[in-house]
Amino acid sequence: MSNCDNCASSSNCNKKDKGCNKIESKYGNFKKIIGIISGKGGVGKSTVTGIIAVKLAKAGYKVGVLDGDITGPSMPRILGISNKRNLIVQKEGSEEVKFIPAETEFGIKVMSLNLMIESEDQPVIWRGPVINNVLNQMYVDAEWGDLDYLLIDMPPGTGDVALTVMQGIPLDGMVIVSTPQDMVSMIVKKVVVMAQKLKVNILGVVENMSYIKCEKCGEKIRVFSKKSAEEQAKYLNLPLLSEMPIDLELVENLENGTAEKYIYDNKDYDELMSKVCK
Ligand code: ADP
Numbered sequence: 001m002s003n004c005d006n007c008a009s010s011s012n013c014n015k016k017d018k019g020c021n022k023i024e025s026k027y028g029n030f031k032k033i034i035g036i037i038s039g040k041g042g043v044g045k046s047t048v049t050g051i052i053a054v055k056l057a058k059a060g061y062k063v064g065v066l067d068g069d070i071t072g073p074s075m076p077r078i079l080g081i082s083n084k085r086n087l088i089v090q091k092e093g094s095e096e097v098k099f100i101p102a103e104t105e106f107g108i109k110v111m112s113l114n115l116m117i118e119s120e121d122q123p124v125i126w127r128g129p130v131i132n133n134v135l136n137q138m139y140v141d142a143e144w145g146d147l148d149y150l151l152i153d154m155p156p157g158t159g160d161v162a163l164t165v166m167q168g169i170p171l172d173g174m175v176i177v178s179t180p181q182d183m184v185s186m187i188v189k190k191v192v193v194m195a196q197k198l199k200v201n202i203l204g205v206v207e208n209m210s211y212i213k214c215e216k217c218g219e220k221i222r223v224f225s226k227k228s229a230e231e232q233a234k235y236l237n238l239p240l241l242s243e244m245p246i247d248l249e250l251v252e253n254l255e256n257g258t259a260e261k262y263i264y265d266n267k268d269y270d271e272l273m274s275k276v277c278k
Contacts, residue, residue, distance in 0.1 A: 028144030039187030055273030068111035
């Protein structure tokens with residue numbers, strides 16, 4: 001459903017399909033903007049964002065990632081660019097600033113607060129309105145250029161910043177990430193209901209850490225819930241985009257800063273990208 005469906009002026013509006021209250025990027029053109037969200041932190045939302053980004057880049061798309069999880073930004077680590085920086089350029093004699101996204105080995109453009117502060121272990125002790133402004137600025141003032149996909153790693157839950165993204169940024173769709181024990185919880189349901197109320201299209205749900213694969217026989221062992229991922233997704237009335245294993249090799253690569261290459265080469269994660277792109 002379009003954001004404009006309920007608007008009385010939609011027939012003669014020149015911002016059709018973007019929504020008249022949406023903010024615009026000054027230096028970016030995006031064919032699709034997709035938000036990745038979860039009910040709570042720690043379920044793998046940023047990891048899933050990284051996987052989708054790398055697989056899209058591998059498929060030849062131009063991709064950007066906006067790390068909107070301002071108080072827990074982890075995209076630079078996942079994409080192996082913690083040592084890079086988002087440069088801030090100011091025109092002489094003007095207050096206007098422009099941010100330059102950092103680029104990963106495979107050409108993914110990344111904006112993250114962790115690439116702007118001196119050291120990544122410094123906490124961000126800001127209140128909601130300031131965080132909202134930072135997120136908006138990373139969207140509006142960054143030199144994204146022409147991208148096929150902008151992925152936004154959203155903060156977990158239904159708080160202020162998630163509301164800002166859903167209302168202010170012209171999202172084409174949203175991916176919900178959950179773990180088996182949370183799939184049927186009210187925490188995830190709240191995110192679903194919020195998206196529906198704000199008329200944001202939900203592409204589907206990713207069940208992360210669904211199972212471990214037996215190294216000897218390859219059997220999938222569901223550690224957290226006996227119910228299948230399909231059953232869990234059915235409860236939410238959403239398509240299942242992927243069920244992802246607990247992947248210790250991924251964790252090791254995340255720790256070593258080599259996850260981008262690992263994801264690029266690992267065919268197990270191909271399915272997710274193809275469903276998100278559909
Ligand atoms: P969120 O963005 O939801 O807070 P993260 O993506 O940062 O979550 O992941 C939280 C932790 O779980 C990280 O340490 C990450 O390495 C780990 N993790 C995420 N997905 C998996 C997975 N499929 N297998 C093993 N560990 C994972």
